[in-house]
Amino acid sequence: MRTVTGELRLGVADYTMLDACALAFLGSKEGRPLIERAYNIHPDLGFIVETLAVEGLEGIEAIRVEVGVPIRPMLAERLNSAKAIIAKLGNKVVAAEYKLDGERLQIHKRKEGVTLFSRRLEVITHNYPDVLELVAKNVASREAILEAEVVAINEDTGEYLPFQELMHRRRKYGVAEAMKQYPVALNFFDLLSADRKDYTNFPYGKRRAKLESVVKETERTRPVPALRTADPEEIEKFMEDAIANGCEGLVVKDLDGVYRAGAREFSWVKQKANFPTVSKIGTGFTDEDLQKLPRLLKNYESRVKPPNVESNLVPDVWFRPHLVIETIASEITLSPIHPAGMGRIRKESGLALRFPKFTGKIRNDKKPEDATTVDEIVEMYNLQLKKVERVAQ
DNA sequence: GTCCAACCCATTC
DNA sequence: GTCAGACCAATTCGG
DNA sequence: CCGAATTGGTCTGACGAATGGGTTGGAC
Numbered sequence: 001m002r003t004v005t006g007e008l009r010l011g012v013a014d015y016t017m018l019d020a021c022a023l024a025f026l027g028s029k030e031g032r033p034l035i036e037r038a039y040n041i042h043p044d045l046g047f048i049v050e051t052l053a054v055e056g057l058e059g060i061e062a063i064r065v066e067v068g069v070p071i072r073p074m075l076a077e078r079l080n081s082a083k084a085i086i087a088k089l090g091n092k093v094v095a096a097e098y099k100l101d102g103e104r105l106q107i108h109k110r111k112e113g114v115t116l117f118s119r120r121l122e123v124i125t126h127n128y129p130d131v132l133e134l135v136a137k138n139v140a141s142r143e144a145i146l147e148a149e150v151v152a153i154n155e156d157t158g159e160y161l162p163f164q165e166l167m168h169r170r171r172k173y174g175v176a177e178a179m180k181q182y183p184v185a186l187n188f189f190d191l192l193s194a195d196r197k198d199y200t201n202f203p204y205g206k207r208r209a210k211l212e213s214v215v216k217e218t219e220r221t222r223p224v225p226a227l228r229t230a231d232p233e234e235i236e237k238f239m240e241d242a243i244a245n246g247c248e249g250l251v252v253k254d255l256d257g258v259y260r261a262g263a264r265e266f267s268w269v270k271q272k273a274n275f276p277t278v279s280k281i282g283t284g285f286t287d288e289d290l291q292k293l294p295r296l297l298k299n300y301e302s303r304v305k306p307p308n309v310e311s312n313l314v315p316d317v318w319f320r321p322h323l324v325i326e327t328i329a330s331e332i333t334l335s336p337i338h339p340a341g342m343g344r345i346r347k348e349s350g351l352a353l354r355f356p357k358f359t360g361k362i363r364n365d366k367k368p369e370d371a372t373t374v375d376e377i378v379e380m381y382n383l384q385l386k387k388v389e390r391v392a393q
Numbered sequence: 394g395t396c397c398a399a400c401c402c403a404t405t406c
Numbered sequence: 407g408t409c410a411g412a413c414c415a416a417t418t419c420g421g
Numbered sequence: 422c423c424g425a426a427t428t429g430g431t432c433t434g435a436c437g438a439a440t441g442g443g444t445t446g447g448a449c
Binding site: 015016163164167168170171172173263279280281282283284285329333334335336337338352353354355356357 | 433435439440441
């Protein structure tokens with residue numbers, strides 16, 4: 001249920017619905033945490049509301065984790081230094097783990113077979129026949145719910161490949177061919193249920209121990225590399241290892257934390273002319289920025305594409321290059337759309353920014369000629385690759 | 394009637 | 407994925 | 422001491438990149 005009205009943003013989502021139902025059927029919001037918990041381990045709004053209406057709070061309390069029914073995934077928060085994370089988690093020993101650039105899988109294993117759920121709890125079992133086999137062979141538990149990151153790999157070197165490669169596996173047709181062309185590996189990072197026992201209320205340390213006892217380490221399967229420490233410097237070092245191994249960064253976990261389905265926990269990912277386009281950008285602007293931009297650009301508006309601009313996209317309004325703004329992005333990807341560096345890395349491919357965002361800084365001290373050049377972007381792209389290659393050796 | 398490119402929409406991150 | 411804004415609860419500040 | 426102001430946490434919906442698949446409409 002959604003509505004957007006002019007300048008006002010309104011939203012009615014599932015949680016609001018749960019609130020309303022708690023009020024309607026119980027007369028108060030008191031049962032809300034129980035209802036929320038039930039919803040998060042059995043995310044079917046119709047089912048929850050019906051149970052509440054027919055059986056009341058008792059029925060809600062009787063809802064259990066069930067293999068075959070997806071659980072809303074626990075999510076991660078973001079901080080930008082190891083020190084801040086350690087402080088936030090209470091200055092104690094934590095588990096720092098590689099954060100891989102793949103797709104999150106919630107794996108349900110039972111007698112009848114294995115089911116795979118995506119992050120949004122879609123059934124994607126048919127996409128990964130190879131994963132089903134890996135789970136059948138290498139998970140030493142008849143019934144279990146596990147979470148893993150599935151990553152595309154280079155079969156010869158074992159090296160991890162970018163997310164883009166994995167995306168070829170998300171298809172309805174030609175699954176068998178894609179499976180051969182884009183082989184994958186599994187990095188397990190959580191265990192929510194095993195042999196009919198619900199582990200979601202166990203501290204992470206225990207879940208991880210059980211995970212390690214259940215997942216067999218092979219070329220294609222393993223518990224995700226983890227380090228236990230309370231020292232920010234060790235985490236920084238581990239972070240560098242992770243990046244060097246082609247990961248996005250780290251996820252740092254509270255060893256005492258339970259699995260809070262559907263909630264946000266803690267994590268961390270550290271980072272870091274012609275005028276060909278390299279990205280569109282629509283994130284990072286405050287309302288104030290958006291109000292002021294038309295005024296700043298008014299004098300540079302152009303009815304047609306300015307001759308010194310190279311773009312495959314057609315915007316609503318063109319501007320002659322004038323204003324320089326500062327943007328950051330998580331990395332540079334090969335692009336079928338943006339012409340920056342076209343053909344320099346790969347035939348018919350340019351380069352684009354991944355997760356571009358405005359930093360809030362308008363660089364009045366710079367002219368378009370002073371902005372980052374294509375050469376520099378190509379160099380940045382090559383630097384990214386080197387880091388990955390170094391590990392593969 | 395058949396085929397294919399262009400478009401839009403879904404999902405992942 | 408990132409991010410800004412809205413909203414609510416808890417905490418701190420100022421009269 | 423109490424009400425006002427600030428802060429922190431959570432939720433929601435804007436927006437970015439990519440790929441695959443369904444639909445549509447024009448060329449033949």
